[in-house]
Amino acid sequence: MLRPASYAMARWIEPGSAAQPVIGPVAGEQIAVAGGAPLDVQGMLDWARNVGGPALRQMTFHDRARMIKNVATYLNDRKEELYAINPLTGATRRDGAIDIDGGIGTMFVIASKGRREMPDGHVYVDGEIEGLSRNGTFLGQHIAVPLQGVAVHINAFNFPVWGMLEKLAPTLLAGVPAIVKPATQTCYLTEACFRIIIESGLVPDGAVQLVIGGVGDMLDRLEPQDVVAFTGSADTALKLRAAPAIVRNAVRFHSEQDSLNATILGPDVSAGSTGFDQFIKEAANEITVKAGQKCTAIRRIIVPQSLMSDVADALSARLAGTSVGDPAAEGVRMGALASAAQRSDVLSKISAMAGETVTLTGDPTVLDLVGAGPEGAFLKPTLLRCDDPDAARNVHEMEAFGPVSTLMPYRDLTHASHLANRGGGSLVASLVTDDPAVARDVTLGSAAWHGRLYITGADSAKEATGHGAPLPHMVHGGPGRAGGGEELGGVRGVLHYMQRTAIQGSPDVITAITGQWVPGAKEAQGPDHPFQRTFNEIEIGDTINTPVRTVTMDDIEHFAHFTGDTFYAHMDEEAAKANPFFPGRVAHGYLLLSFAAGLFVQPDPGPVLANTGLNGLSFQKPVGAGDSIAVRLTCRRKTRRTTEYGEVAWNVTLTNQDGDQVAQYELLTMVSYSR
Numbered sequence: 001m002l003r004p005a006s007y008a009m010a011r012w013i014e015p016g017s018a019a020q021p022v023i024g025p026v027a028g029e030q031i032a033v034a035g036g037a038p039l040d041v042q043g044m045l046d047w048a049r050n051v052g053g054p055a056l057r058q059m060t061f062h063d064r065a066r067m068i069k070n071v072a073t074y075l076n077d078r079k080e081e082l083y084a085i086n087p088l089t090g091a092t093r094r095d096g097a098i099d100i101d102g103g104i105g106t107m108f109v110i111a112s113k114g115r116r117e118m119p120d121g122h123v124y125v126d127g128e129i130e131g132l133s134r135n136g137t138f139l140g141q142h143i144a145v146p147l148q149g150v151a152v153h154i155n156a157f158n159f160p161v162w163g164m165l166e167k168l169a170p171t172l173l174a175g176v177p178a179i180v181k182p183a184t185q186t187c188y189l190t191e192a193c194f195r196i197i198i199e200s201g202l203v204p205d206g207a208v209q210l211v212i213g214g215v216g217d218m219l220d221r222l223e224p225q226d227v228v229a230f231t232g233s234a235d236t237a238l239k240l241r242a243a244p245a246i247v248r249n250a251v252r253f254h255s256e257q258d259s260l261n262a263t264i265l266g267p268d269v270s271a272g273s274t275g276f277d278q279f280i281k282e283a284a285n286e287i288t289v290k291a292g293q294k295c296t297a298i299r300r301i302i303v304p305q306s307l308m309s310d311v312a313d314a315l316s317a318r319l320a321g322t323s324v325g326d327p328a329a330e331g332v333r334m335g336a337l338a339s340a341a342q343r344s345d346v347l348s349k350i351s352a353m354a355g356e357t358v359t360l361t362g363d364p365t366v367l368d369l370v371g372a373g374p375e376g377a378f379l380k381p382t383l384l385r386c387d388d389p390d391a392a393r394n395v396h397e398m399e400a401f402g403p404v405s406t407l408m409p410y411r412d413l414t415h416a417s418h419l420a421n422r423g424g425g426s427l428v429a430s431l432v433t434d435d436p437a438v439a440r441d442v443t444l445g446s447a448a449w450h451g452r453l454y455i456t457g458a459d460s461a462k463e464a465t466g467h468g469a470p471l472p473h474m475v476h477g478g479p480g481r482a483g484g485g486e487e488l489g490g491v492r493g494v495l496h497y498m499q500r501t502a503i504q505g506s507p508d509v510i511t512a513i514t515g516q517w518v519p520g521a522k523e524a525q526g527p528d529h530p531f532q533r534t535f536n537e538i539e540i541g542d543t544i545n546t547p548v549r550t551v552t553m554d555d556i557e558h559f560a561h562f563t564g565d566t567f568y569a570h571m572d573e574e575a576a577k578a579n580p581f582f583p584g585r586v587a588h589g590y591l592l593l594s595f596a597a598g599l600f601v602q603p604d605p606g607p608v609l610a611n612t613g614l615n616g617l618s619f620q621k622p623v624g625a626g627d628s629i630a631v632r633l634t635c636r637r638k639t640r641r642t643t644e645y646g647e648v649a650w651n652v653t654l655t656n657q658d659g660d661q662v663a664q665y666e667l668l669t670m671v672s673y674s675r
Contacts, residue, residue, distance in 0.1 A: 002032035002088075004191035006039060007198060007210040009047045013037050020213070022185060025090035025336040025343075026326055028375030032188045035213020044179060044209055045221055048150035052177030052206025057146050060121050062640060064173050065114030067202055072107035074200040075165075075193065079104065082161060082193055087328040089160065089186045090336035090377065095290045095327070098469075103165035103193075106488070109472040110169035113490045118173075120639045120646075121515040124491075126500060129510070129518055136520045141510050144498040146175030147252075149225030151497055152218065154240070156231040157183035157338045158293040160190040166472065166488060167229050172207065174497035176227070179218070181211040183232075185338050219243045227252040227497055231295070234258040234481060254496055255483030256476070258399050259295050260423035263467060264416050264442060265303040266433025266457075271310040278461050279432040280311070283405065284318045286468050287381050288334045292403035293342070296428050296468040299399055302389075302419050305409040312385060312407055316360050319381040325370030332370050336377045337402055343377040346402035350382065356392040357384035357406055364404075379403055389419050396422040413438065417445030425480020430454040430467040451478030451486070516637040517541050517651060523634055530635065531602040535646040535671040543634040546599035548657070551587050553625040559591045586622040592629060592663055593617075596654055600633045607672040609645055614652075617665040621656065628657040636666065645672045 002022075006013040016037030024031035056064065079100050086096035118124055123143050130140035151171045155163040164180055171178045182190035194210045197203060211218075219228070222245045230237055230253070237255040240246070246253055263283060269275040286298035303311045327335030337343045350364060360383045367380040381403040386395050389408035396419075410416035420429045429450045431442050434457040443453055452474060456464040470476040475489035487493055503513055507520030523543035526533075530542045560566045568575040569582050576582045602608075623629060632653045640646040648671050654663040 001030070002188040004032060004034050004188040004212045006035075006037065006212045007194065007208075008039055008044045009209070010205050013039065015212070020184060022188065023339065024088055025339050025377035026087070026372060028340065028377075031088055034184050034187050037213070039211065039216060041216045041218045042221055044211075045150055045218065047206050048177040048179060048209060049148070050206075052204060052208075053146075053148055053150070053175075055204035056172065056175040056177060056207055057122070057148075059175070061114055061118040061124070061173065061175075062120040064175060065111045065118070068107050068114070068169055068172055069111035071197055071200055071202050072104050072111065074202065075104050075107070075196055078196050081196070082189065085189050085192055087326070087335070089189055090327060090338055091290060092327040092332055092335045094333075095335065098290065099159045099161045103159070103162035106162065106166045106472040107169045110173055110490075110493075113473075114173045114494070117491050118494070119515065119637065123514050124495075124498065125514050125516060132504065137506055138504065139507060139510050139518065139520070140502055140504045141514060141518075142500055142502050143514060144495055144500050146498055147225045147227065149176070149223055149227065151176050151178045151227040151229060152215070152222070153178055153180045154215075154228065154230045154232065155180065155182045155190070156295070157185040157342075158290060158295070160186040161193045163231055164190050164193065166470075166476075168208065169472070170488070170493035171229075171497050172203070174494045176497040177207045177209075179209045179211060181215050184213060187212050220245050222246060222249060222251045224249045224251065227254070229254045229485070229487065229496075230483075231256045231487075234483070237483060252496065254477075254485035254487060256295065256427070256485045256487050257481070257483040259425075259427040259478060259482045260299045260396060260399055261296060261426045261428050261467075262300040262302055262420040262423060263298045263430040263432070264410070264420060265301075265307065265311065266431060266435060266438045267304050267413065268433055268435040268438060271307060271314075274458050274461070275432050275434060276310075276314075278456070280314045280318055282430070282432070282467055283315055284322075284381075285466070287319065287383070287403050287405050288322050289468065291334055291337050291379070292381075292405075293338060293401055294468050296470060298405050298430070298467060300395065300419070300423065301405055301407045302410050302416050303407065305411060308385075308407065308409050312360055312383070315407070316383055319361055319383060322381050323370050324367050324378055324380065326372040326376075329371030334381065334403065336372075337379060338377070340377045342402065343379060346379060346400045346404060349398050349400035350384070350404060352398055353384060353394045353400070353406070356388075356395055357386045359383075360385050360407070383407060397424065413441045414445060417442055420446050421449040423449070423481065425478055425482045426450050427470075427476065427478040427482050428452040428454055428467060430456070432456060434458050449479060451475055451482060511540065515540065517634055519651070519653075529602040530633070531608045531669075532604070532606045534607045534675060535638065535640075535648065535673050538635050538638065538648055538671065540635055540637065543632060544600060546631040546633070548628040548630045549595055549599060550628045551591075551595070551623055551625060553585070555591065556585065556587050556625060559588055559594075563588075563590075565590075582622050584624060586624050587627075589619050589663065592619075592623060592654060593665075595629060596631045596652065596663075599629075599631045600652075607675055609670045609672055612647070612668045612670055614668065615649075615666040617663070619663045621660055621662040623656060623662055629654050629662065633667070641670070645670050647671075
């Protein structure tokens with residue numbers, strides 16, 4: 001008998017006298033007891049806000065990213081412990097890979113994006129500097145900083161590991177502590193994963209806590225700096241969102257909920273083609289993986305009227321070959337639903353749609369089970385057919401959260417998009433087509449109603465990730481019925497747990513707050529060349545101003561013939577004068593960059609290891625023969641990359657003999673920590 005425990009204020013709390021039984025979906029027998037122990041809810045919130053929050057905020061974004069990566073590595077080394085428990089949830093090994101490996105993989109991706117896309121500091125810079133004064137002495141900059149509250153994560157039963165980790169990763173990267181509340185039906189798998197995280201010793205005290213069972217009056221105690229991230233039904237989301245404290249304190253509430261996702265078969269795809277076979281395979285996978293218990297699963301299959309019979313026959317045949325039974329048994333393709341109650345709910349939804357559909361795959365309760373008896377929460381993969389989707393209502397508004405999908409016809413692409421949109425807002429819609437024009441039409445017609453559009457065809461089929469696979473790089477969420485949240489999406493997901501603030505002040509003030517030098521801020525010129533300093537010796541604002549170099553006509557012509565760039569603006573005086581951008585023949589922009597490097601580079605061996613690129617190159621004013629250029633090179637920001645070297649970003653400006661700026665860019669160099 002499993003006894004998942006809560007983890008509050010650094011203590012494990014076993015199930016109490018009022019613990020609830022958890023009935024397993026495979027054999028219909030009790031497998032766990034959960035909850036029932038009184039929790040100090042206010043103490044947990046205070047512990048997170050006063051202990052976990054400060055500890056996380058003391059770390060830089062990169063410190064937190066390394067922590068998340070290390071936790072993911074630790075989990076990955078012990079994931080077989082989770083796979084051993086996974087069949088109790090009704091899930092097969094294939095299902096578990098989405099949940100367990102998918103969750104761990106999400107942590108790795110978020111950690112990587114934190115290191116690559118966020119600063120090695122405490123303030124996230126959002127966008128470019130805004131000039132608010134004529135002479136540049138008063139500037140504006142948007143920043144984001146961690147909220148100083150706690151994130152309450154309320155997760156669904158279908159992904160007990162991924163559901164927790166995909167929320168924890170961006171939350172911890174933002175610097176906000178979390179209290180995790182999993183669904184009771186599968187909480188034992190969540191607890192096993194959470195226990196491994198605590199045993200790793202990698203997260204600071206108060207950064208993560210776990211509630212098994214109910215949260216009591218926790219939501220009534222939330223404050224303006226807190227966040228609620230919810231995954232579950234739309235009805236439950238509505239009740240939680242309306243909690244007085246959440247409304248009164250404008251507590252952020254992110255919701256990922258019911259979603260009647262659709263897939264569309266493009267009119268260019270013919271029966272028997274590669275695209276057609278891909279469409280059938282994808283639809284079948286989405287019906288059977290996790291027994292259809294995925295928020296991204298395909299609920300509506302929208303195909304051209306002329307292909308209805310072909311799709312119905314092909315998909316029914318493929319579903320008929322799906323072996324159903326004990327998820328631990330060899331050869332089983334689809335396991336049980338999460339509970340008997342879930343099975344009953346799905347059957348009730350199928351019944352409610354009966355007036356609009358016919359069942360193509362037979363009675364969903366009649367099936368030949370492998371290694372299991374009738375006591376379990378099993379259903380047959382079920383395909384419904386709706387011949388009049390315009391008149392239908394339930395198929396567009398009622399989600400059977402199980403191995404069920406409805407096939408329906410469309411007349412043209414406008415009609416197809418309209419049917420997809422009738423779901424009222426979804427997490428994902430997919431389209432199989434080899435015609436980019438079809439993809440564009442469907443996108444323009446339906447993107448506003450979907451968080452993600454998954455478009456695939458012959459060119460991308462082998463590498464495409466799948467309709468139902470939320471990727472941490474991309475937004476996971478959707479408008480309307482889907483809840484309006486965006487739980488993932490790289491740094492976008494992290495910013496849900498941060499406050500965007502506009503700061504205004506002098507260049508020195510902006511530099512001090514962001515840790516990034518801005519033009520107009522103080523510069524420092526040391527006795528030696530900055531390229532001879534180690535990463536640790538270089539300071540933000542370190543600057544060199546180079547001597548001048550005069551550009552000659554011989555330089556321009558030599559560069560043109562040497563590189564092969566004989567564009568008329570460099571070689572033909574009359575043609576150049578006729579161009580509204582140039583007064584006559586001008587130097588190549590890349591010639592100016594080359595001269596700039598020659599002016600500021602220190603040639604001797606030193607801590608600088610490599611020039612790895614440049615960002616934001618722009619040319620403001622042409623340079624002709626007889627003009628002179630000089631360069632100012634200033635350390636803009638520093639980012640640690642490995643144990644041996646870090647990245648230094650230099651602001652580079654080129655000016656002419658009149659002091660006018662002619663070019664600007666950001667130069668990236670890798671610099672050793674030691675000589």
